[in-house]
Amino acid sequence: MSARRAELSRRGFLTGSLLVAAGTVLTTACSTDPTGGSASGAKTTLNVWYHAYGEAGTQQAVLRYAKAFTKANPDIAVKVTWVPGDYAGKLNATLLTDSAPDVFEIGDFSERFVRGGQIAALDDVYGSAKSDFNANAISSVTVDGKLYGVKMIDDVIMLYYRKSVLSKAGITPPTTLDGLIAAAKALSTKKNKGLFVGNDGIGDSPSNAVWSNGGDLVTPEGKVAFGSAQALEAITALKGLHDDKSLLLGFTTDWWDPAAFTQGVVPMQWCGLWAMPAVQSALGDDFGVLPWPAFKAGGTPVVRVGGWTSCVNAKGKNVAAAKKFAQWLWVEQSDLQRDFAESYGFHVPPRTSVAASAKKLSTGAAKETVELAAKYGKHNPGTWDTAVSSTFNAAAMKIVGGKGDPAALLADAVKKAQREIDKQLGR
Amino acid sequence: MNSATDTTVQPEPAGRPAVTPRGAARTGRSGPGRPRVGRSGWIAFVLLTAPMLIGLGIFKYVAIGWSFLLSLSDARGTISLGHWVGLDNYQTLLSDQTFRDSLLNILLFTAFIVPVTFAASFGLALLVHRIRRGRALLRTTFLIPTAVSYVAASLLWKMCLFNGLPTGIANMIGGWFGAEPVPWLQSTSPPLYWIVLVTLRLWLQVGFYMVLFLAGLQAIPKELYEAAALDGASGRRLLTGITLPMLRNTSVAVLMLLFIAAFQAFDEFYNLFNSGLSGTGTAPVQTPLVHLYNTAMGSQNYGLGSAGAFVLTALIVGVTLIQGRFTGFGRSGE
Numbered sequence: 001m002s003a004r005r006a007e008l009s010r011r012g013f014l015t016g017s018l019l020v021a022a023g024t025v026l027t028t029a030c031s032t033d034p035t036g037g038s039a040s041g042a043k044t045t046l047n048v049w050y051h052a053y054g055e056a057g058t059q060q061a062v063l064r065y066a067k068a069f070t071k072a073n074p075d076i077a078v079k080v081t082w083v084p085g086d087y088a089g090k091l092n093a094t095l096l097t098d099s100a101p102d103v104f105e106i107g108d109f110s111e112r113f114v115r116g117g118q119i120a121a122l123d124d125v126y127g128s129a130k131s132d133f134n135a136n137a138i139s140s141v142t143v144d145g146k147l148y149g150v151k152m153i154d155d156v157i158m159l160y161y162r163k164s165v166l167s168k169a170g171i172t173p174p175t176t177l178d179g180l181i182a183a184a185k186a187l188s189t190k191k192n193k194g195l196f197v198g199n200d201g202i203g204d205s206p207s208n209a210v211w212s213n214g215g216d217l218v219t220p221e222g223k224v225a226f227g228s229a230q231a232l233e234a235i236t237a238l239k240g241l242h243d244d245k246s247l248l249l250g251f252t253t254d255w256w257d258p259a260a261f262t263q264g265v266v267p268m269q270w271c272g273l274w275a276m277p278a279v280q281s282a283l284g285d286d287f288g289v290l291p292w293p294a295f296k297a298g299g300t301p302v303v304r305v306g307g308w309t310s311c312v313n314a315k316g317k318n319v320a321a322a323k324k325f326a327q328w329l330w331v332e333q334s335d336l337q338r339d340f341a342e343s344y345g346f347h348v349p350p351r352t353s354v355a356a357s358a359k360k361l362s363t364g365a366a367k368e369t370v371e372l373a374a375k376y377g378k379h380n381p382g383t384w385d386t387a388v389s390s391t392f393n394a395a396a397m398k399i400v401g402g403k404g405d406p407a408a409l410l411a412d413a414v415k416k417a418q419r420e421i422d423k424q425l426g427r
Numbered sequence: 428m429n430s431a432t433d434t435t436v437q438p439e440p441a442g443r444p445a446v447t448p449r450g451a452a453r454t455g456r457s458g459p460g461r462p463r464v465g466r467s468g469w470i471a472f473v474l475l476t477a478p479m480l481i482g483l484g485i486f487k488y489v490a491i492g493w494s495f496l497l498s499l500s501d502a503r504g505t506i507s508l509g510h511w512v513g514l515d516n517y518q519t520l521l522s523d524q525t526f527r528d529s530l531l532n533i534l535l536f537t538a539f540i541v542p543v544t545f546a547a548s549f550g551l552a553l554l555v556h557r558i559r560r561g562r563a564l565l566r567t568t569f570l571i572p573t574a575v576s577y578v579a580a581s582l583l584w585k586m587c588l589f590n591g592l593p594t595g596i597a598n599m600i601g602g603w604f605g606a607e608p609v610p611w612l613q614s615t616s617p618p619l620y621w622i623v624l625v626t627l628r629l630w631l632q633v634g635f636y637m638v639l640f641l642a643g644l645q646a647i648p649k650e651l652y653e654a655a656a657l658d659g660a661s662g663r664r665l666l667t668g669i670t671l672p673m674l675r676n677t678s679v680a681v682l683m684l685l686f687i688a689a690f691q692a693f694d695e696f697y698n699l700f701n702s703g704l705s706g707t708g709t710a711p712v713q714t715p716l717v718h719l720y721n722t723a724m725g726s727q728n729y730g731l732g733s734a735g736a737f738v739l740t741a742l743i744v745g746v747t748l749i750q751g752r753f754t755g756f757g758r759s760g761e
Contacts, residue, residue, distance in 0.1 A: 086724075089724040092504075096505065096506050112726075112727060113504070115504070116503060116505060198702065199612075199702060200700070201610075201613055249591045249610030250589070250590050250595075250612050251590065251591065251592065256702075385726050386708070386725035386726045387721075387722065387726040389708065390708025390709075390721060394709060401615055401616075412524075423503070
């Protein structure tokens, strides 16, 4: 009997220690202790969320910023949570609870957070620096005349191409969609495809196509505009890329990762500025950047400007402190903003004065990209949430795959998207 | 010949081996044990079951009730109640072509995957049961994939086996026979992605159901086969006359588990088509759960998401009841 008891307790001890170990791993992996030497003396602890940036050193950087903030404001400690995986899903779920972060970033700003009363207006945070932010950064966070976030970084998304491969094939960088389709076809060989826009074969291409033909997705008033004749014409034209079988499909990573391009699997890829350091180190000078070409000669090319916006939880307990943090880091600290934008992956600082002083962004392809963004940059409308974008992309997917009548498919999508947006805006 | 038929039409003993221990236990307990269930017994009962019941109550039934109330309200970006809209969410959902397509997809998927998994795991169980040497080794080999998670397996299938490159394993094997490399997950005509989805699920599931069948096979008394063999039955006759009837309870349970698992399909559909960015709107095929995940978690429309959950639950309950009616699950075999 006693022997048995000893065995049980040993097993219990083992399970117990395993649980403790697992718990420790879980808690240390995802968040840090409140930073700052005076953490114990701090009156408030801010919970700050970031998605897991892929570039090495980014996590250490945001921890450093948090420490510096606590040094400047000894009564506010900052707890940074680094969220791997499905960031939007986890954020949405946590915002419903008491453990919601006080400050968090969102990719591609969505008005939905404003309509739900989840984020606070930040007009007072900007102060006189407002005019220093680029127009895209201001308009993307403006809802009904108020600013609901501070853009942290602009992510410019454009076409990369291999100079050597194109010149060897005697192809000049395409300036029209027809040119792109022809180039992609000519660059496709038995082993390699000519262009990578995403594993699903469409990626951002439908919205690019609409913009590049002078169309719009949703008007600022919340009216769905992608049902226009230009939009239909442009999306239908994308079918050429699919019919020619010149698109890379089913690569091991998706379009936001430069691996397909750097490994020489495709000579042209739709990807972001963030990947430029990786592209440079793999290919040296043998690459160039292009906007998504104009639909017709003389039209407007497109680069997409996404990026991340810092928001303050309106339902949090520490709104004032949270505003202070967002202001300190993303409005005032231009050195840290520059560090964040150019020391890890490349991003464009939304403040024009900071962007102008970023050395790595003022030479070569990075400089070209920054200029492209200023000239042709487009951002997704604030009403463009998953329900709306999925509807649009699913219709585009069917159109380019030749499944059904394009006009009818698009008209259906418009109806559905409009219903969704009307609900979003409470109409 | 006549006697052989006698042995075969005897499903009654089928239930018997399972019933006997239960009966024995009952007689043991109803002896002097019964009256002693006094206060201390009740306290022990409450103490032991309370944590489970309280947990179940809070985390399951309250949540289910709350979800039902949510399905009747317009809940966007919130899970608090109050904005009642009646059956609006259900109406929106059922008039949504995407959701209806996803229901059709899941019905087709179920109609295919359930019989195939059933046949494959039963066949494997028969083979593994019959061999003399290396049974443990084979049993383990077939069971191991069950321990792999759907997410890990999906990544493996997506990145190694069925990627669109000429160097992908499936394309490489196809290349030996002169086939062009194809993007398996993106080809819609013909819909090659079904091959990826079906092989993945079979690889993960067959081993588990094989073990259930093996357990059933091992519970069949040897004497039955011996007696039948003496009467001259063999091969197919033993299978249809003894093995299949004796496995009735196992088969019914396996069938029910398979139906439920198929209707709840999510993991591989989500992970194979997810780009890591904005949901799976462009996936060539969506299951109801994937659609609802995108609705609730992506667009924060919890009302619509809850309504979908109840539609799907109703479907599963309905199918299970119909299946129970046909196969007699839960009826004592007579």
